[in-house]
Amino acid sequence: MDDRGNVVGAGADVIVIGAGVVGGAIAYYLSKMGKSVIILEQDEVASGASGGNNGQISIIDREPGIELEWANESMKMYRGYEDAGEFETDLDITGGLALFYNQEEIEIGREVVKKYSDLGYKCSILVGDEIKKQEPNINTDVVMGAAYCGEEGRLNPFSITIGLVDMAVSRGARLYQNTKVIDFVLEGNLIKEVVTDKGSFLGDTVVVATGAWTRELMSKLGLDYRIFYGRGTLMVTNPIEPCIKGPIVPGCFAIGTLYEGDWNLLGLTQHKNGTITIGQDTRAVTNYNKGVSYDGTIGLAKAFAKHFPNLKDLDVVRVWSAVTPHVEDSLPIYGYSGKYPNIFMAAGLKGALTIAPAAGLMAARIIMGETDDNLVADYSPTRFE
Ligand SMILES: Cc1cc2nc3c(=O)[nH]c(=O)nc-3n(C[C@H](O)[C@H](O)[C@H](O)COP(=O)(O)OP(=O)(O)OC[C@H]3O[C@@H](n4cnc5c(N)ncnc54)[C@H](O)[C@@H]3O)c2cc1C
Incomplete structure (x- = not known):
């Protein structure tokens, strides 16, 4: 450090930018494989989407292929972290529902369910009172049908994200919080220095796991990765006795219809500690503001009361919002940059809590040279370069 407290020239084999669940998982595996790692986080660990989400394991909104394999593999890995005593994940496979409100949605849902x-x-369509076998408290006057997926469930996003980063640190990774990457210094087409508001860092490889902030950061290199973001609002109740069995999402998540801007759509999870997070509405935005709106808060509360009238008197203790990325073509931006060959991108992974361990392990293996990136060729950042 210099006399102003700035870091000068700290170096590592790999610099990971972003301490969300994706950056955390990559740092976890790289440090386990013996690489020296520096993690740079503009705010605090889990301050992005990874600390602001619903903690759901989502399966039937994923196309069959590598993403679905990552989801399956990640469930085993989550159990592995717990079995090894590394950190708690609260993994619980409860079965989950995607809710439908009209016959047309149910018919499209049948196709989706058949595919899985x-x-x-273990997927099926539930209609009318069949839905109550999974969720006895749900109002079937409002919900007409649901897609059930037996492999869905819940996780603890905070414990997981912090756990992954802590484990990386325990293996020697150096974590710099409140350290924002603002630029890069090039030598030819390689990143030589990662420039932050606290000084410069040197690394052989730079992993960019910056979620919703990715497009802005990569514009410093003249790149235009087509990654946008939406803001979701969530609220959390006081802990209560178990009354919601598994994760619930709007059916449009599963059948891919347009949903933006409808406060009536609901996603929720009751967590291991008894609290219920209620949210899901995600609207396209162009700023990172974490504030919540009156309309959003009231809209969510009303939607919850409509779906679960028995639970309408629950106390809400906190409301927040989080920004989460989506890529123009709906595929992650994952793999080495073609233009800057020592940058490895890992951004825009949909529902990343569900897939981060396996996606992080594969990234680490590619960086270690243990595997090539053929399996994820469709996700290559080069499609936007
Ligand atoms: C309302 C809501 C509900 C959701 N529900 C679920 C769910 O139930 N299940 C599920 O699987 N997924 C869910 N998601 C999606 C999930 O949260 C994200 O896919 C996941 O958290 C993305 O992880 P990440 O590490 O890529 O991004 P983030 O967690 O956003 O991490 C990126 C990090 O990079 C840091 N950063 C950015 N720019 C810089 C910079 N220049 N310098 C240094 N650091 C920087 C940020 O501060 C941030 O901490 C939800 C998202 C939202 C918003």
Whole structure:
């Protein structure tokens, strides 16, 4: 450090930018494989989408292929962290519901359910009172049907994100919080220095796991990765006795119809500690403001009361919002940059809590040279370069 407290020339094999669940998982595996790692986080660990989400394991909104394999593999890895005594994940496979409000949605849902049943998932369409077998408290006057997926469940996003980063640190990774990457210094087409508001860092490889902030950061290098973001509002109740069995999402998540801007749509999870997070509405935005709106807060509360009238008197203790990225073509931006070959991108992974361990392990293996990136060629950042 210099006499103004700035870091000068700290170096590592790999610099990971972003301490969300994706950056955390990559740092976890790289440090486990013996690489020296520096993690740079503009705010605090889990301050982005990874600390602001619903903690749901989402399966039937994923196309069959590598993403679905990552989801399956990640569940085993989450159990592994707990079995090894590394950190708690609160993993609980409860089965989950995607809610439908009209016959047309149910019919599209049947196709989706068939696709996943054919792949061996425990999926079915529930209609009317059948839904109450999974969720006895749900109001079937409002919900007409649901897609059930037996492999869905819940996780603790805070414990997981902090746990992954803590484990990386325990293996020697150096974590710099409140340290924002603001620029890069090039040598030819390689990143030589990662410039932050606290000084410069040197690394052989730079992993960019900056979620919703990715497009802005990569514009410093003249790149225009087509990654945008939306803000979701969530609220959390006081802990109560178990009354909601598994994660619930709007059916449009599963059948891919347009949903933006409807406060009536609801996603929720009751967590291991008894609290219920209620949220899901996500609207496209162009700023990172974490504030919440009156309309959003009231809209969510009303939607919850409509779906769960028995629970309408619950106390809400906190409301917040979080920004989460989505890529123009709906695929992650994952793999080495073609233009700057020592940058590895890991951004825009949908529902990343569900897939981060396996996606992080694969990233680490590619960086270690243990595997190539053929399996994830469709996700290559080069498509935007
Ligand atoms: C309302 C809501 C509900 C959701 N529900 C679920 C769910 O139930 N299940 C699920 O699987 N997923 C869910 N998601 C999505 C999930 O939260 C994200 O996919 C996941 O957290 C993304 O992880 P990440 O590490 O890529 O991004 P983030 O967690 O956002 O991490 C990126 C980090 O990079 C840091 N950063 C950015 N720019 C810089 C810079 N220049 N310098 C240094 N640091 C920087 C940020 O501060 C941030 O901490 C939800 C998202 C939202 C918003």
